[in-house]
Amino acid sequence: MSAPDDLVRAVEATLFAAQEPLRADEISRHLGGADVRAALALLAEHYAPRGVHLVERGGRWHFQTAPDLAHLLRREKEEVRRLSRAATEALAIIAYHEPVSRAEIEAIRGVQTAKGTLDVLMEAGWVRIAGRREVPGRPTIYATTPQFLSHFGLSSRADLPGIGELRAAGLLDPVDEAYAVLTGNREEDADTPDEPGEAD
Amino acid sequence: MSAPDDLVRAVEATLFAAQEPLRADEISRHLGGADVRAALALLAEHYAPRGVHLVERGGRWHFQTAPDLAHLLRREKEEVRRLSRAATEALAIIAYHEPVSRAEIEAIRGVQTAKGTLDVLMEAGWVRIAGRREVPGRPTIYATTPQFLSHFGLSSRADLPGIGELRAAGLLDPVDEAYAVLTGNREEDADTPDEPGEAD
Amino acid sequence: MAEGAEPQDDALWDGLPPAVATGDALYLDLDGWEGPLDLLLDLARRQKVDLRRISILELVDQYLGYIDRAEALKLELAADYLVMAAWLAYLKSLLLLPRDPDMQPSPEEMALRLQLRLQRLGAMREAGARLMARDRLGRDVFTRGAPEGITLARRSLWQADLFGLIQAYGQIQHRNRPVVHMVRERPVMTLDAALARISALLGTSLEWRDLRAFLPPMAINGAADRQLARSALASSFLAALELAKQGRVELVQAECFGPLLIRPLQGARP
Numbered sequence A, B: 001m002s003a004p005d006d007l008v009r010a011v012e013a014t015l016f017a018a019q020e021p022l023r024a025d026e027i028s029r030h031l032g033g034a035d036v037r038a039a040l041a042l043l044a045e046h047y048a049p050r051g052v053h054l055v056e057r058g059g060r061w062h063f064q065t066a067p068d069l070a071h072l073l074r075r076e077k078e079e080v081r082r083l084s085r086a087a088t089e090a091l092a093i094i095a096y097h098e099p100v101s102r103a104e105i106e107a108i109r110g111v112q113t114a115k116g117t118l119d120v121l122m123e124a125g126w127v128r129i130a131g132r133r134e135v136p137g138r139p140t141i142y143a144t145t146p147q148f149l150s151h152f153g154l155s156s157r158a159d160l161p162g163i164g165e166l167r168a169a170g171l172l173d174p175v176d177e178a179y180a181v182l183t184g185n186r187e188e189d190a191d192t193p194d195e196p197g198e199a200d
Numbered sequence C: 001m002a003e004g005a006e007p008q009d010d011a012l013w014d015g016l017p018p019a020v021a022t023g024d025a026l027y028l029d030l031d032g033w034e035g036p037l038d039l040l041l042d043l044a045r046r047q048k049v050d051l052r053r054i055s056i057l058e059l060v061d062q063y064l065g066y067i068d069r070a071e072a073l074k075l076e077l078a079a080d081y082l083v084m085a086a087w088l089a090y091l092k093s094l095l096l097l098p099r100d101p102d103m104q105p106s107p108e109e110m111a112l113r114l115q116l117r118l119q120r121l122g123a124m125r126e127a128g129a130r131l132m133a134r135d136r137l138g139r140d141v142f143t144r145g146a147p148e149g150i151t152l153a154r155r156s157l158w159q160a161d162l163f164g165l166i167q168a169y170g171q172i173q174h175r176n177r178p179v180v181h182m183v184r185e186r187p188v189m190t191l192d193a194a195l196a197r198i199s200a201l202l203g204t205s206l207e208w209r210d211l212r213a214f215l216p217p218m219a220i221n222g223a224a225d226r227q228l229a230r231s232a233l234a235s236s237f238l239a240a241l242e243l244a245k246q247g248r249v250e251l252v253q254a255e256c257f258g259p260l261l262i263r264p265l266q267g268a269r270p
Helices: A006-017 A024-030 A037-047 A067-073 A085-097 A102-109 A115-123 A146-151 A163-168 A175-183 B006-017 B024-030 B037-047 B067-073 B085-097 B102-109 B115-123 B146-151 B163-168 B175-183 C025-032 C036-045 C056-072 C079-096 C107-132 C162-176 C191-202 C223-245
Strands: A052-057 A060-065 A074-082 A127-132 A140-144 B052-057 B060-065 B127-132 B140-144 C151-159 C249-253 C260-264
Touching (some): A067 B006, A085 A115, A085 C162, B006 B024, B060 B067, B085 B102, B175 C107, C056 C107, C079 C107, C191 C223, C223 C260
Antiparallel strands (some): B052 B060
């Protein structure tokens, strides 16, 4: 393309600096009454293959970044965050009992589960909506995803330790009781605050 | 010009969309680490004859309207506030001598500089505090900002009008130094209490 | 208005109060200068020569003339203008009088220094004017009026590990385990057992024997044994009292906390 003429350049600069889309007659008035339609057509053609397009919307012209490059306007910043205790419990329940509804998760946890907790698990990509349970109210049911398995290094859900193994590992002992056994009012040495969940 | 390649388009779109001038490395990071220097050079060349230019100011790139179209665009725009003579001189002294202390500004101007004068320059975003001079009293020293370069259309401080000639003529050197150079008088003790208005 | 002295513009923007306009031209002129050096620079420029070639003597005369006129008009001059006038008058006298070779600094040096200062101020004033005349962003050139902007989206990378997950599940399971209260079997000796044991062991012996000899033998390691021992002692004591009440034994204790001796009562029915 040869160098643009002065009118084209003026239209280009006017639209570039404008804070709002402009109608052709507004541009024309701004530039002393010149006929700007040819210039607009030339500019639109010139910018068509570029990273910025000149577009007309409802009779008003403006520049915008090319639609295929829209993703460039978002810059993502990743922040590593640890899952909260509530979310970890909800995830564990889903993993062991899937598919489960929110009410079922709450029944198992014994406490209410905030909507945001499940959102976090879905945002993390570990939980998905697996449909609805065909009971009154048709509650949404949740299940884990393949990403869940890969994140936790499991080849399948069957890899999750069973209740028997949990008990053998002391993981069914509540933290505070196990601690009391070790440090409580027995006459034995009361000064061994070992790892909770390890004793007995 | 043939259709620009994807990287050129991406750099073009990023700079069009950006609200602030961007350094090449910021653009690069934004675009996944690509080397954008060639793309920037291509774009600057492509836009040179157009109504919008791609310019580099203090290492930061931005699009702006072509200066020769100023008369078309100026009228609807808010007039840039005019600086007082005191503020203009202080700004010039800071730009050509930076970093400088207030006492050094006053030594050149021969008058006290009102506190508000430097505040005005800092409020405009053209001057910043650049630390303290490690001499008795540890005076605050001032320097210009990247916005100063953008506002006045300077690629770098080396672009300051006439700075090369001023430096060659010794006009950026302090009076004492210039005097010593002129007279070849090295045993000069630089103490001239007889001259009013200079020292502080 | 003197050439080179810019007009005072009320619209100027430097945070300073606008100059008081009095209608007196000379007063306004002086007010328009930023101090004596500024006035000197303006006067020097009127010599229409390079600042490096100005005549200092001529400049001094012009400055002093200005000050004289201001005084004739009874204008109040700022002190620094008067100080400069005095210094320039002194400089002029030094330059004109036969020079004292020992004088430091020499009048020539003082004059040269003044000239150097004027050059530097002149250079900066010119530089400032050239800066202001450039194509300025927001006045002559403009950035994009409505940039889309680049938004920074924060994305969370959630972290959790398998152990934490399993442990959490263990805690839930524990919380949910049906709670059963079981009273543990405790190592005690009942009163009935103590009665039976003491009755059997008393037999027909007529010796005084310590009640503790009737306690069941037990290992002495372990909390359970100690608990049983205390229970046995208490029960046996109650049993001894009961047997005494029934008239089957007699009890003797010589001192407080001393051994409690027991023997079958003579003539009691077996």
